[in-house]
Amino acid sequence: MRKFSLPWVLALAASAAGCSFAPDYQRPALPVAASFPAGEAYRYGEPSPGTQNQPAPDIGWRDFFGDPRLHKLIELALANNRDLRVSALRVQEAAAQYRIVRAGLFPTVDANASRSRTRTPLDLTSSSQAISNVYSVGLGAAAWELDFWGRVRSLKSQALAQYLATAQARKAAEISLVSQVADQYLAMLAYDEQLEVTRKTLAAAQSSYKLAKLQFDVGAGSELDLREAQGVVEQAEANLSVQTRLRAQAENALVLVVGSALPDDLPAPLGLDDQSILADIPAGLPSDLLTRRPDIIQAEETLLAANANIGAARAAFFPKISLTGQFGTASPTLDGLFKSGSAAWSFAPQISLPIFDAGSNLANLDIAHLEKNVAIAQYEKAIQTAFREVSDGLAARGTYDSQIDAQKRFAASQQRRLDLSNLLYKNGAASYLTVLTAQNDLYAAQQALITARMQRLTNLVDLYQYLGGGWIEHTGDAPRPADAPARPVVATH
Incomplete structure (x- = not known):
């Protein structure tokens, strides 16, 4: 029988290192239209000053937002937000898991030393010694799998893709x-x-x-007018309480997102009309989202991990070859451990061939294929979701300006209507109900105008995010890698 030396086995393992049963990866076709929608709702204005027709990922958030107070709040949030901190820790966790799997490609070498003392009955030993001692010192490698079929390499590729997906999730x-x-x-x-x-x-x-009460007290006005005027006051006071509560809750929500109490030395806020948020950032093509949106990249990395897992599942059908070896010295006495002739070694290759496993390997392969199909569907859904978000954002950007202009004219008309109603009422030509209706309509129009202004700005913010913007701080900065360390915590007191 031919004897196989360790160098020969290692050479054979190296020659088989390129073998892998993972399928060749092909990116799924784009499951959306080749361009974003066009039409009446998607009218674009001229590019804003400073954009220079740059895509969103190339525009730093300090350049996208013009409010110094908002700059400080974002800076604090990036350093203190707990969800973001957890995401950064998850990246480190995935990196450690990848290193664990990658270590399987290399033998594990341990140093060991032992001493055994044994008593054997004299009638069972050929020597005259009933008690024997054995001392040994050496290095050992236990059950190192020779990756002929690429099983360990497929698992390593899977762990790497999972790590990269986690990094993209942190970026998102x-x-x-x-x-x-x-x-x-x-x-x-x-x-x-x-x-x-x-x-x-x-x-x-x-x-x-006060006017209605005065008129009622002198007999020039009716109690109906008085009660209608009183109702307007009560309703306004109720609205004031509601909005005071909502304002306080909004600040509480901002504190939670920022991750710390708001400092007292923040710059003064700018009003909604003074917010210089960039508009008309070019949307590009839907295919650009594949490289701009970290959530899409994350979904593709998850798909790559599932693809690599198929290779590991296929390799399980083939023999598993592992090596166990040890080299050192052994002696019956402690002082003889390192003397000439005390060298000791052992080499134990092992092969394991699956013959009957009740279909578990086949089931694992089926699961791997199904997981890949799931990952494909999730990847396509991520693209479709991004396409819808950008399309909705573009439709909103193309219509909010005209809506706000019309809302301004409507609010102005309701103000004029209230002025005329008050004039007629004071001259006795109209009832107080006319004034009441005009006042309520003006209030609703003013509230709606403020809401529309806010929605326009938040749509621009969200569209910036949907197009992949917000990762770099200043325009022109080199993008940080997705697994960059978390920012240090910023003190707020």
Whole structure:
């Protein structure tokens, strides 16, 4: 029988190193149209100054937003938000898991030393010694799998893809956080403006109530007019309480997103009309999202992991060859361990061939194929979701300006209507119900205008995120890798 030396086995393993049963990966076809929708809702204006027709990922968030207070809030959130911190830790966890799997490609070498003492009956030993001692020192490699069929390499590729997917999930979380902070900040500004409108409405209602009461007291007005005026005051006070509560809750939500209390030395806020948020960033093509959106890249890395897992499942049908060896010295006495002739070694190759496993290997392969099909569907869904989000954002960007212009004209007309109603009422030519209706309609129009302004701005923020913007701080910065370390915590006191 031919004897196989360790160098020969290692050479054979090296010659088989390129073998892999993982399928050749092919990116699925784009499951959406080749371009974003066009039509009346998708009218684009001229590019904003400073964009230079740059795609969203190349525009830093400090350049996209113009409010210094918002800059500081985003900076604090990137350092203190707990969800983002967990995402960064998950990346480190996935990296450690990848290193564990990759270590399977190499033998594990241990140093060991032992001493055994044995008593054997004299009638069972050929020597005159009933008690024997054995001392040994050496290096050992236990059950190192020779990866002939690429099973371990497929598992390594799977772990690597999972690590990269986790890194992209962290990147997506950071981009989303920038958008969340801006959206919540804009909501707070909107509540501030709505509170101001409500206070003015309340003050006007109180003045009208005083006039109605005076007229009622002198017999020149009816109790109906008095009660209608009183109702307007009560309703305005109720609205003030509601909006005060919502404003406080909005600030609480912002504190949660930022991850710390808001510092007292923040720059003064700008109003909604003063927010210089870039508009008309070019959308590009849907195919650009494959490289710009980290959630899509994450879904593709998950698909690559499933593809590699098929290779590992296929390799399980073939023999598994492993080596166990040890080299060192052994001696019956401690002082003889390193003397000439004390060398000791053992070499034990092992092969395991699956013959009957009740179909478990075949089931594992079926599962691997099904998981890949699931990953394909999830990848395609991620693209379709991104396409819908960008398309909705473009439709909103193309229509909000005209909506706000019309809303402004409507609010102005309702203000004029209220002025005329008050004039007619004071001259006895109209009932107080006319004033009441005009006042309510003006209040609703002003509230709707503020809401529309906020929605326009938040849509621009969200569209920036949907197009992949928010990862770099300044335009022109080199993008950080998706697995970059988390930012240090920023103190707020």
